[in-house]
Amino acid sequence: MPYLPPPGPLETLPPGSAAKEVGDMAIDPVCGMQVDEETALYRSERDGRTYYFCSPGCKREFDRDPRKFIGRDEPPPHQHHA
Ligand SMILES: [Zn+2]
Secondary structure, X not given: OOOOOOOOOOOOOOOOOOOOOOOOXXXXXXXXXXXXXXXXXXXXXEOOEEEEEOOHHHHHHHHHOHXXXXXXXXXXXXXXXX
């Protein structure tokens, strides 16, 4: 009697379950870590934007010289073309 594996969608994962979405995750501009905006303990506002940090050390680094970290990885918020 030949063994037949049950026909199941083992390879197919429902959308959204495979990789972690970067929906509500902010990027710590200092160290690049992902920080959950809802649970972030350390945050700083600059130019109308809120930045989130993984640790008080990162926040302190940012507050000391924000321009060093702002706009490094992300495009400026005032783009002329979408
Ligand atoms: Zn950090």
